[in-house]
Amino acid sequence: MTKAELYRREFLEKCIGRGVLASAVLPQTRLLALWEETTAKSLKPTPTDVLGPFFKKGAPDHRDMRIKGEPGFPLKITGKVYNTRAEPVPGARVHLWHADFKGIYDANGYRYRSQLxxxxxxxxxxxxxxxxxxxxxxxxxxxxxxxxxxxxxxIAQIYFATDPFFEGNPDKNYTKRNMVSNREAVRPVTLIDESTAPRAAVTFDIVLEKA
Ligand SMILES: [Fe+2]
Structure with a gap:
């Protein structure tokens, strides 16, 4: 148990001792375990970001948005959608859109746009x-x-820790030019399939709040 967890445990024991945290049916040890188990499972909702001017409704469900013959370093994004109790959210839809390798959004069609x-x-x-x-x-x-x-x-956005914009130090530079609202949005990048078809891989788990 870490120091922080020990303090937390002591704090909860004090709460129980003073009657601030109580149960009519559970013994003290079970109450403590249940409280810790429940609070450990609560997730912080994903912070919001701006929508930007390039969102477009009606994107297809494209699992592969790459365009044959078009340059750009391959990127795989994976993640999960949870509620704040760390449970999967049924029926969720994830819209993603981004600029092409030249930094241009497709305003006429659905290149680099998907609704998963x-x-x-x-x-x-x-x-x-x-x-x-x-x-x-x-x-x-x-x-x-x-x-x-x-x-x-x-509404959210992800950024890439490998981007020269962060000068190799996203912890320090994520606030630069007010581009990024929260540090967690700058995602670490892993290189996968190095020997066959190298790709950058990024994960982004999403936590939704109840309406
Ligand atoms: Fe944008």
Whole structure:
């Protein structure tokens, strides 16, 4: 048990001792275990970000957004959609859109746009390319809009820790030019399939609040 967990345990024991935390039916030890188990499972909702001007309704469910013959470093994004109790959210839909390798959004069609139906147990995955930079928002990013029955629609964005914008130190530089609202949105990048078809891989788990 870590120091923080020990303090927390002591605090809860004091609460029980003073009658602040009580149960009519459970013994003290069970009450303590149940409280810790329940609070450990609660997840913080994913912070929101701006929608931006390039969202477009009606995108197809494209699991592979790559376009044959078009440059761009391959990127695989995977993640899960949870509620704040760390349970998968049934019926969630994940819209993703981003600029092409030159930093241009497709305003006429659905290039680099997808609307994924999340599959049990809450997973989504998409193959695409690393977005390009564009002058107005000079960090590579992917936009998200996530909806699910009974939950608040979430607008988010992810960024990439490997982006030169962060100068190799996203912990220090994520606040630069007010580009990024929260540190967790700058995702670590892993190189996968190095010997066959190298791709960047990023995970982004999403936590939705109840409506
Ligand atoms: Fe954008």
């Amino acid at each position: 139906a999340v599959e049990p147990p809450g997973d989504y995955t998409v193959d695409t390319i690393m977005p390009g930079h564009y002058p107005d928002r000079p960090a590579q990013h992917v936009h998200y809009l996530i909806s699910a029955p009974g939950h608040r629609t979430l």
